[in-house]
Amino acid sequence: MKKRYLFSILALCLTLGKAHAQANLKNAKPNIIFIYTDDQRYDALSIVQDEQGANARFPWFKTPNLDRIGNEGVRFRNAFVINSLCSPSRSTLLTGRYNHLNGIANNHTNFTDTLETYPVLLKKVGYNTAFFGKWHMGKETGKRPGFDYSVSFVGQGAYFDCPLEINGVSQPTVGWVDDVTTDFALDYIKGNKDKSFALVLAYKSGHGPFQPPVRHTNTYADVELIKPSNEHLEAPYKNKIESKRKNTNIAQNKSTSWTDNNEKTIRGYFGALKGIDENVGRILNVLDSLKLTENTVVIFSSDNGFFFGEHGLGDKRAAYEESMRIPLLVRYPARFPKGKTIDKLVLNLDQAPSILDLAGISAPKSYQGKSWVPLIENKIKDWRTSFLYEYFYEDGTTTPTIKAVRTETSKLIVYPGQDEWNELFDLTKDPQESNNLINQKEATKLKEQLQQELSKQEKAVGYVIPTYADERPLDKDGKYIPPKPMDVQ
Numbered sequence: 001m002k003k004r005y006l007f008s009i010l011a012l013c014l015t016l017g018k019a020h021a022q023a024n025l026k027n028a029k030p031n032i033i034f035i036y037t038d039d040q041r042y043d044a045l046s047i048v049q050d051e052q053g054a055n056a057r058f059p060w061f062k063t064p065n066l067d068r069i070g071n072e073g074v075r076f077r078n079a080f081v082i083n084s085l086c087s088p089s090r091s092t093l094l095t096g097r098y099n100h101l102n103g104i105a106n107n108h109t110n111f112t113d114t115l116e117t118y119p120v121l122l123k124k125v126g127y128n129t130a131f132f133g134k135w136h137m138g139k140e141t142g143k144r145p146g147f148d149y150s151v152s153f154v155g156q157g158a159y160f161d162c163p164l165e166i167n168g169v170s171q172p173t174v175g176w177v178d179d180v181t182t183d184f185a186l187d188y189i190k191g192n193k194d195k196s197f198a199l200v201l202a203y204k205s206g207h208g209p210f211q212p213p214v215r216h217t218n219t220y221a222d223v224e225l226i227k228p229s230n231e232h233l234e235a236p237y238k239n240k241i242e243s244k245r246k247n248t249n250i251a252q253n254k255s256t257s258w259t260d261n262n263e264k265t266i267r268g269y270f271g272a273l274k275g276i277d278e279n280v281g282r283i284l285n286v287l288d289s290l291k292l293t294e295n296t297v298v299i300f301s302s303d304n305g306f307f308f309g310e311h312g313l314g315d316k317r318a319a320y321e322e323s324m325r326i327p328l329l330v331r332y333p334a335r336f337p338k339g340k341t342i343d344k345l346v347l348n349l350d351q352a353p354s355i356l357d358l359a360g361i362s363a364p365k366s367y368q369g370k371s372w373v374p375l376i377e378n379k380i381k382d383w384r385t386s387f388l389y390e391y392f393y394e395d396g397t398t399t400p401t402i403k404a405v406r407t408e409t410s411k412l413i414v415y416p417g418q419d420e421w422n423e424l425f426d427l428t429k430d431p432q433e434s435n436n437l438i439n440q441k442e443a444t445k446l447k448e449q450l451q452q453e454l455s456k457q458e459k460a461v462g463y464v465i466p467t468y469a470d471e472r473p474l475d476k477d478g479k480y481i482p483p484k485p486m487d488v489q
Contacts, residue, residue: 029126029360030296031197031295032198032199032355033296033297034201034299034301034355035201035300035301036200036202036301036303037203037206037273037301037303038202038205038206038207039086039208039303040205040305040306041305041322042322042325042326043058044061044273044327045061045063046061046062046066047070057226057228058270060220060224064281065280065281066276066277066280066300066329069298071339072333072339073298073330073332073333073336073339074329074341074342075328075342076328076329076330077341077342078342078343078346078408079346079347079348080325080346080347080348080389081303081326081347082098082349082388082390083099083304084304084305084317084323086136086207086303087109087136087138088104089303090104090135090137091104091111092349093348093352094117094119094146095116095117095367096349096353096368096369098349098388099392100461100463100464100466101462103466103468104137105469106394106469107394108139109468110139111140114146117146118146118352119131119147119198119200122198122359122361123148125360125361126196127197127359128149128192128195128197129147129198130149130199130200131144131199131202132182132188132200132202133152133201133204134152134153134156134157135152139154139155140154141154143165143167147200149167149188150166151165152164159176159204159209159272160211161173164184176213177204178203178204178205182282185283186282186283189292190286190290193290198359201283203279205273205276206273206306208265210264210265210268210271212271212274213272213275215275216271216275219271219274220270225266225267227257227260228259228310229432230432230434231257231259231309231310233311235312236421237418257309258309258312258313258314259308265314269308297330297331298332299328299329299330299354300328300330301327301351304316304324304326305322305326307323310432311433315399317397318402319389319413324406330372330376332358336377340376342376344375345384345406349368349369350371352367352369354373370384387405388403388460388463389402389404389405393471395471400416400421401416401469401471403454403458404454407450407453410426410450411423411424411427412447412453413425414454424436424438424443424450425437426443426446
């Protein structure tokens with residue numbers, strides 16, 4: 001009886017001790033690891049492919065390590081970018097601001113809006129900050145602004161034997177670039193395990209030219225490729241925009257079957273992302289080995305989506321789902337539930353304020369996004385039900401300037417100056433965006449509602465075509481027409 005009593009006391013002490021430790025972790029300053037890929041579609045995850053079941057287009061693609069983040073944390077089913085292009089999206093991740101305001105409207109402009117980026121603010125409260133991998137704001141060189149330490153490459157870099165700038169000093173490397181940058185990130189985690197750290201690991205994959213690591217050169221050589229059901233429903237602007245350079249992007253393949261003519265592209269893309277899944281597994285394993293898992297936030301996402309034949313397109317830029325929609329997984333064992341899915345609309349605009357929230361910092365007033373932390377913890381009722389999407393024409397491409405409004409159930413896409421191209425979709429009935437309702441009488445009410453919502457969103461975010469866009473509004477004498485100021489609410 002005495003022995004049973006002692007065991008009961010011991011069990012109670014262990015339970016109370018564990019609860020106390022968990023409470024301390026929940027209130028502690030967490031480590032933050034933000035991992036993002038390039039051009040990864042929202043459905044390029046086996047956790048999504050499994051959910052899609054018979055409708056899955058890539059059922060053979062397995063990502064056990066990425067799935068682990070979702071299964072042990074939170075998966076946002078409806079995560080989007082506000083501009084589906086590398087540099088604009090990456091600048092938004094840092095600033096929490098739309099591209100018409102933060103200075104990056106294309107892929108060839110250097111990043112200067114660095115005063116209130118989240119790494120700068122994290123440093124002020126004691127975080128050690130580091131950046132690894134693809135920066136890609138123009139062809140900027142040097143130590144990455146806002147970070148204590150950086151290991152990065154210039155522009156697009158190269159998949160193999162890519163020179164890396166370590167705090168701005170270039171040195172050669174050997175191997176597949178995303179393996180190499182992961183090595184550096186792992187060393188950093190081990191060296192800072194007793195400090196509060198926040199690191200970004202920005203992978204080159206899956207950007208073209210789609211070169212996977214040697215170990216995955218033929219991993220998907222024999223899988224069956226399924227064509228998208230809307231491949232033949234081409235974007236209204238396709239082959240109607242003349243590029244100002246000879247080497248146009250891959251979005252303009254004139255074949256009747258985009259998939260047939262780009263098999264190698266698709267297989268290489270998934271081979272590269274398979275390498276990413278393995279490297280994410282290495283990160284998760286080192287957190288386990290160092291006993292950092294409980295108090296480390298791991299965020300996984302992408303800078304934009306990618307087309308594989310939908311609407312006859314490759315590349316991104318356009319305002320269709322495959323381009324706008326991205327993966328977003330978040331794991332924080334000390335605080336967040338396991339296996340939770342959220343269907344609310346979240347944006348890349350929300351990453352910076354969310355990271356600051358996790359660190360206990362209020363976001364600056366300049367930020368236009370919202371922290372998704374209260375959304376995870378069921379502490380917020382008023383959440384967005386629509387958002388503005390923007391894309392600005394770039395020299396050398398064949399996608400026109402676009403603005404769109406996307407709600408939880410529908411979408412209006414507007415091509416300024418080309419009203420005959422405008423598109424309206426009921427996403428509840430038509431998730432593949434195959435039935436343009438813009439001129440259909442029965443959709444008049446929906447069209448009017450979305451036109452009003454588009455105007456509302458434009459005003460709310462202070463939308464203009466910025467002076468640094470490649471294609472600006474000009475008067476009859478060829479002079480730039482300055483935008484009318486709009487109040488940002």
